[in-house]
Amino acid sequence: MATRRLRAFKRWMQSKGFEWSDALEFVDSPEEGISVRALCQLKEGDVVAKIPKEACLTIKTSGAHEIIEDADFDGHLGLAFAIMYERSLGEHSPWAGYLHLLPFQECVPIVWTLHEVNHLLHATELHQTVQEDKALIYEDWKENILPLLDLAPPKLNPEFFGIEQYFAAKSLISSRSFEIDDYHGFGMVPLADLFNHKTGAEDVHFTATPSNYESDTDVDSHDNDEGIVDEAVAQNSSIDTTELNTAHDGECIVSESECSSVTEGDTSMLEMIMIKDVSNGTEVFNTYGLMGNAALLHRYGFTEKDNSYDIVNIDLELVLQWCSSLFSDRHSRARVSLWRRLGSSACGSQNAEYFEISFDGEPQVELLILLYIILLPDNAYHKLDLSVSIAGNCHESSETTLLNNYIFPKNTSNMCKKSLLTKEVCDALSSLADIRESLYGLESIEDDIEALARCSLVEEKKLYHSLMLRISERKILQKLRDYASQSFEVANYSSARKKLKRTTNKKT
Numbered sequence: 001m002a003t004r005r006l007r008a009f010k011r012w013m014q015s016k017g018f019e020w021s022d023a024l025e026f027v028d029s030p031e032e033g034i035s036v037r038a039l040c041q042l043k044e045g046d047v048v049a050k051i052p053k054e055a056c057l058t059i060k061t062s063g064a065h066e067i068i069e070d071a072d073f074d075g076h077l078g079l080a081f082a083i084m085y086e087r088s089l090g091e092h093s094p095w096a097g098y099l100h101l102l103p104f105q106e107c108v109p110i111v112w113t114l115h116e117v118n119h120l121l122h123a124t125e126l127h128q129t130v131q132e133d134k135a136l137i138y139e140d141w142k143e144n145i146l147p148l149l150d151l152a153p154p155k156l157n158p159e160f161f162g163i164e165q166y167f168a169a170k171s172l173i174s175s176r177s178f179e180i181d182d183y184h185g186f187g188m189v190p191l192a193d194l195f196n197h198k199t200g201a202e203d204v205h206f207t208a209t210p211s212n213y214e215s216d217t218d219v220d221s222h223d224n225d226e227g228i229v230d231e232a233v234a235q236n237s238s239i240d241t242t243e244l245n246t247a248h249d250g251e252c253i254v255s256e257s258e259c260s261s262v263t264e265g266d267t268s269m270l271e272m273i274m275i276k277d278v279s280n281g282t283e284v285f286n287t288y289g290l291m292g293n294a295a296l297l298h299r300y301g302f303t304e305k306d307n308s309y310d311i312v313n314i315d316l317e318l319v320l321q322w323c324s325s326l327f328s329d330r331h332s333r334a335r336v337s338l339w340r341r342l343g344s345s346a347c348g349s350q351n352a353e354y355f356e357i358s359f360d361g362e363p364q365v366e367l368l369i370l371l372y373i374i375l376l377p378d379n380a381y382h383k384l385d386l387s388v389s390i391a392g393n394c395h396e397s398s399e400t401t402l403l404n405n406y407i408f409p410k411n412t413s414n415m416c417k418k419s420l421l422t423k424e425v426c427d428a429l430s431s432l433a434d435i436r437e438s439l440y441g442l443e444s445i446e447d448d449i450e451a452l453a454r455c456s457l458v459e460e461k462k463l464y465h466s467l468m469l470r471i472s473e474r475k476i477l478q479k480l481r482d483y484a485s486q487s488f489e490v491a492n493y494s495s496a497r498k499k500l501k502r503t504t505n506k507k508t
């Protein structure tokens, strides 16, 4: 459905030199926002849109570029300032037709109230991150934007540069900005940001070399310090400058980006190319990257059911808590120290170390090694400790060799894990899953599932996606328990078989 705002946006795109195929339909739904659909069969390799870089809103193209340069604002801060500045110009902004199409803000957790963050994200992978983000963004605004408002010139209307406006701009950057090129950096790319995301199953890509879109300049999303931002195009690549064909006699025709049609040297346009066939009437998806639900909610404000990139983390702190419920502090310290001397480490930084549990409930091997060492009987621990010290002194054998000799005599990765999965380690994994789960509070996962079933995705978006996140994390903890019990059963079964074999061999 083409609404009035979409028609105005199309007129704006035309005035700025955008080209797009008639085979693309922009659909505006009050519940789901804007999406893009194929009006006819789209073929792999079709160039479906061309976007002038000059029409992208970046720190170079914005009317605020001098203020941004003088203030020495970096990429994120600069782009947030550019968005607020262009919004402050109203109809006088060259991006007015685009800005009208954007929501004021994207419903990502940084724009939720602190109460909502604490209530809805409690104990999830996002809770602490979002608390920290909110504090940092506020500090950023206070230190950089607020002082600028008092300067004359430039005379800035404070109404458009307040803390709410800054958070809103940051939410738009997080959910819809793209890397453009070395000169522009990243920015807001009209039209490209109308495509919704599908994990690992995108239909459309941005590329500088339309005729060989499988090359290195193919673009995937990538991480940067403030979240995943889609990378759009490498500069100075050859670009197909063929005009897009438009519909004739009710037929949708898009350009065939063949090598022969490539004109070298035009780096002024971004292009969108189909990377697979899409049938008539189907939504055309981009991908924002391969992300679990925590990352999706953090950067884009939504989650996906059964997202295989989901993970849950177990903090080292939590392992230490479990350890001190069974052993003395001295025991814990000594075992963790030996674990570190063996060259093991967790993910994250020194004061926030954690272990990842994958979507199928498999724990990071470093966690298994730590639990194994914590649970070693004293005599075995002393032997290993002595060997590590001697090795450290003579520099003859590496920690890995020692660990392999001691724990992994067979030295193959599958065997490694199996050797670590003793009954005690498996019990420890189950206890850790229980402790991690207890952090969510009194409601069980079944309560969460029921609450999700009652929840409206449209009217209670925050609740819906935070429940999805909690449930996906809790399902992984369930799988961790299954992994622990099954691993022990398997280990038990194979050691029983070995014992049986040894006994039978002895007899024969």
Ligand SMILES: C[S@@+](CC[C@H](N)C(=O)[O-])C[C@H]1O[C@@H](n2cnc3c(N)ncnc32)[C@H](O)[C@@H]1O
Pocket (backbone or CB within 6 Å): 032, 033, 034, 035, 106, 107, 175, 176, 192, 193, 194, 195, 196, 197, 198, 299, 300, 301, 302, 303
């Ligand atoms: C780049 S915009 C995509 C266009 C957007 N739908 C619009 O109305 O303008 C990204 C935002 O679209 C929404 N979105 C994208 N993919 C989605 C998906 N698979 N499920 C739910 N929402 C999605 C999220 O709100 C996200 O922050």
